[in-house]
Amino acid sequence: MDKLIIEGAHKLQGEVRISGAKNAALPLIAATLLTPGWHVIHNVPDLRDTRTILALLETLGAEWKKEGTTLLINTDSLNKFEASYDLVKTMRASILVLGPLLARLGKARVSLPGGCAIGARPIDFHLQGLNNMGANLALEDGYVEASVVTRLMGGTVYFDIPSVTGTENILMAAVLAKGETVIKNAAREPEVTNLVDMLTSMGARIKGRDSDRLIIRGVKSLKPAVVTTIPDRIETGTYLIAVGTAGGEANVTHCNPAHLPALLEKLRASGLSIKESGDSILVSRQARVQSIDIKTQPYPGFPTDLQAQLMSLMSLANGLSVVSETIFENRFMHVAELKRMGAEIKINGNSAIIKGIEQLKGARVMATDLRASASLVVAGLAARGVTEISRIYHLERGYEDMVGKLQALGAKVHKEKE
Ligand code: EPU
Numbered sequence: 341m342d343k344l345i346i347e348g349a350h351k352l353q354g355e356v357r358i359s360g361a362k363n364a365a366l367p368l369i370a371a372t373l374l375t376p377g378w379h380v381i382h383n384v385p386d387l388r389d390t391r392t393i394l395a396l397l398e399t400l401g402a403e404w405k406k407e408g409t410t411l412l413i414n415t416d417s418l419n420k421f422e423a424s425y426d427l428v429k430t431m432r433a434s435i436l437v438l439g440p441l442l443a444r445l446g447k448a449r450v451s452l453p454g455g456c457a458i459g460a461r462p463i464d465f466h467l468q469g470l471n472n473m474g475a476n477l478a479l480e481d482g483y484v485e486a487s488v489v490t491r492l493m494g495g496t497v498y499f500d501i502p503s504v505t506g507t508e509n510i511l512m513a514a515v516l517a518k519g520e521t522v523i524k525n526a527a528r529e530p531e532v533t534n535l536v537d538m539l540t541s542m543g544a545r546i547k548g549r550d551s552d553r554l555i556i557r558g559v560k561s562l563k564p565a566v567v568t569t570i571p572d573r574i575e576t577g578t579y580l581i582a583v584g585t586a587g588g589e590a591n592v593t594h595c596n597p598a599h600l601p602a603l604l605e606k607l608r609a610s611g612l613s614i615k616e617s618g619d620s621i622l623v624s625r626q627a628r629v630q631s632i633d634i635k636t637q638p639y640p641g642f643p644t645d646l647q648a649q650l651m652s653l654m655s656l657a658n659g660l661s662v663v664s665e666t667i668f669e670n671r672f673m674h675v676a677e678l679k680r681m682g683a684e685i686k687i688n689g690n691s692a693i694i695k696g697i698e699q700l701k702g703a704r705v706m707a708t709d710l711r712a713s714a715s716l717v718v719a720g721l722a723a724r725g726v727t728e729i730s731r732i733y734h735l736e737r738g739y740e741d742m743v744g745k746l747q748a749l750g751a752k753v754h755k756e757k758e
């Protein structure tokens with residue numbers, strides 16, 4: 341296992357290029373299962389999670405090759421319909437193959453994901469939705485076994501909470517179903533819209549793009565896709581926040597500022613200078629940041645995937661801030677680690693109250709999940725002394741070449757074997 345060593349308290353300076361979004365690439369890759377042919381996906385990040393979903397597609401009989409950041413996937417000869425426990429346990433998003441396998445092959449067997457470091461994370465919405473579309477579902481030996489007699493039927497699916505992968509699974513199932521499917525209270529995250537655009541370009545008929553009500557009229561067949569993965573808004577936000585903690589100035593390029601409405605507003609309110617220009621954001625810190633309160637919400641609200649990193653920034657702010665997590669019930673695992681670095685944080689139910697201090701101190705800390713790890717990195721960049729972060733395989737799931745990108749910004753960071 342690798343660990344990350346950061347010598348902190350050096351300002352960041354320069355340019356950082358944002359990669360394609362993990363949470364967009366995963367459903368786009370899963371959607372290639374819907375129809376035979378060579379599919380082309382541009383701007384795919386090289387991450388542990390994208391490699392995992394490609395390994396899963398291979399076990400189903402797909403072939404793929406990569407040319408630079410362009411991924412070519414052929415799904416002519418699917419000969420299996422099972423996502424095994426071994427793959428699903430390393431990446432919950434493997435559940436994304438359920439909808440497309442059921443739509444194309446009429447059957448799927450997918451290991452039930454367990455709980456994870458950020459909460460219980462059930463998949464009942466996915467299953468209820470498919471059930472409303474006529475799928476027969478059974479739970480056998482820890483697997484969801486799904487089948488349809490002839491073809492999925494259109495149906496109405498309502499989500500109590502707008503689930504991102506739930507919306508994506510039902511969308512993929514619905515595009516080849518007989519009749520009309522309506523998804524009410526659908527997730528509106530830009531990653532869902534990226535998938536809607538891919539499916540539409542394949543011949544799917546979808547109304548309500550970008551809204552919480554998606555209407556899908558099923559078609560009999562689709563053609564292979566050519567699609568570009570949107571920029572990673574969470575990676576973008578992480579580098580903006582890193583400049584906030586460490587200080588300095590950076591130009592964050594190849595991103596989409598329109599996908600970060602809540603974060604940019606909050607960072608401006610904290611006193612950072614944020615200048616948007618086309619697909620770049622110039623961020624700089626002139627003075628100590630001021631405290632701000634945030635509450636995580638479905639898009640376009642403040643993203644839960646940036647909550648931990650924002651908390652690191654608030655640990656250094658002038659004043660008291662309150663960070664409330666409303667999406668996942670257990671997403672404060674970073675708090676104990678940040679406290680090891682001197683942060684003053686109290687948890688009260690689903691809120692954390694942070695009293696900003698002038699300086700964090702380097703410490704040995706442990707990464708517990710992907711975004712918690714990112715919060716320790718942004719804290720370590722600001723801390724006086726050396727921060728050692730163990731179990732950084734979590735980071736490699738979702739940040740392409742983070743060490744190289746930070747080094748290019750002048751950070752004193754490297755990897756070592758544990
Ligand atoms: N929920 C249910 N039942 C379901 C599905 C969801 O109760 O069947 C609940 C969840 O427990 C949670 C809420 O609904 O409380 C929203 O969860 P959602 O389904 O939207 O989460 P997800 O689709 O499993 C995606 C991202 C996460 C991101 C969340 C929220 C992917 C592959 N993952 O997860 O990304 O935090 O949406 O925005 O798109 C990450 O990248 O670090 C990450 C965890």
